[in-house]
Amino acid sequence: MTEQAIWRGLIVAESSDCIVVEGNHYFPPGDVKKEYLVSSDKETICPWKGRAEYYNLVAQRTSVENVAWSYPEPKDKAQQIKEYIAFADQIKVEEK
Numbered sequence: 001m002t003e004q005a006i007w008r009g010l011i012v013a014e015s016s017d018c019i020v021v022e023g024n025h026y027f028p029p030g031d032v033k034k035e036y037l038v039s040s041d042k043e044t045i046c047p048w049k050g051r052a053e054y055y056n057l058v059a060q061r062t063s064v065e066n067v068a069w070s071y072p073e074p075k076d077k078a079q080q081i082k083e084y085i086a087f088a089d090q091i092k093v094e095e096k
Helices: 076-081
Strands: 003-007 010-015 019-021 024-026 037-046 050-059 062-070 085-087 092-095
Touching: 010 050, 010 085, 019 076, 037 062
Parallel strands: none
Antiparallel strands: 003 010, 003 092, 019 024, 024 085, 037 050, 050 062, 062 085
16 A cells, blocks of 8 residues: 655655554655755654654745654654654645
8 A cells, every 4th residue: 555645736755664653654754755845943852752853845836834744863662763754734645
C-alpha cells in the first residue's frame, strides 16, 4: 500500500514505508519532496519522542507555516521515526 501526502492536489510525499505513530503518518525522508519544505524556527518537545523540528510548506505561490515536523535525534523509544517527516491536518494523507 502506498500513502501520499497531498496539499491542494500537489503530492508532497509518497511512500509505501510510512510509520504511523499516534495517528500521524511519518514518511521516510527520501520519499518527501523537500523542495516544498523550508525549515521553520518552531521546535517542540515530546516527553517520549524528544525534540521536533518544524517545516513550512512553500508551493503554488503560497506558504503554510509549521505544517510538517520531524525528530532528528529522537529518544530511544522513537528511534524508528528518526528523520521521518509527518504532516499536519492541512496536508491530506491518502492510501493508494
